[in-house]
Amino acid sequence: xxxxxxxxxxxxxxxxxxxLRAPIPAQFAYIWTDGTPRVLPIGFHWDGRQIILGTPPxxxxxxxxxxxxxxxxxxxxxxxxxxxxxxxxxxxxxxxxHVLPEYELMARRMMGPDADAWLGxxxxxxxxxxxxTRVAITPEWVGIHDFEQRFPxxxxxxxxxxxxxxxx
Numbered sequence: 001x002x003x004x005x006x007x008x009x010x011x012x013x014x015x016x017x018x019x020l021r022a023p024i025p026a027q028f029a030y031i032w033t034d035g036t037p038r039v040l041p042i043g044f045h046w047d048g049r050q051i052i053l054g055t056p057p058x059x060x061x062x063x064x065x066x067x068x069x070x071x072x073x074x075x076x077x078x079x080x081x082x083x084x085x086x087x088x089x090x091x092x093x094x095x096x097x098h099v100l101p102e103y104e105l106m107a108r109r110m111m112g113p114d115a116d117a118w119l120g121x122x123x124x125x126x127x128x129x130x131x132x133t134r135v136a137i138t139p140e141w142v143g144i145h146d147f148e149q150r151f152p153x154x155x156x157x158x159x160x161x162x163x164x165x166x167x168x
Contacts, residue, residue: 010142011046011087019075019085020046023110028053029072030061030091043110044073045102051087053135054103057095062133065091071137086143094134099123103132 003009010016025041032038038061045052051073055062065071069091076084099122107115107122126132 005143006141008139008142010144011139013144015083015144015146016085016142019077019083021109022075022077023112024075024077025110026051027074027076028061029074030065031068031070033064033067043103043106044075045106045109047102049138051089051137051139052100052102052106053137054100054106055133055135056129057131057133058129059133062093062135065093065135073137081146084143084145086141086145087137087139088141089137089139091135091137094136095131096134097126097131099126100132100134102134 003013011020026044027039028042028044029037029039040061042053042055071089071091073087073089074084076082099119103122104115104119107119111118122132
């Protein structure tokens with residue numbers, strides 16, 4: 001039986017694995033201090049257990065994640081049939097004095113040959129940045145839409161109604 005939406009075992013699904021390895025940013029959502037949502041594109045690394053982000057320690061999201069660690073992350077393609085991975089979870093933050101190994105892996109995946117120059121600049125800025133914050137997101141809910149076998153629930157419900165025999 002296929003995993004249901006919400007089941008974290010969906011992270012092992014081929015669509016999820018394709019998106020977790022793709023050279024595309026995620027859309028990261030968190031709640032600001034006034035209760036309003038924020039969404040931003042961000043590079044990420046999947047380590048097989050958590051989604052890891054690297055960010056400057058004074059990045060606005062760092063301080064609010066300590067107060068409200070519940071987050072969401074979406075990774076999606078831009079061509080049809082769309083592939084979408086949804087993750088909800090809890091973020092933990094930890095200050096490091098070096099460039100995160102996961103950040104380096106993310107940069108190489110997303111930037112290819114340009115990663116070395118980028119990482120050189122980040123290393124040069126590290127003292128001025130005050131280090132790097134490791135944001136680790138532990139998945140608690142996972143969903144997939146591939147628009148071939150898994151669709152948004154409203155579409156799945158409509159398809160089921162169309163296939164149901166008419167009651168007389």
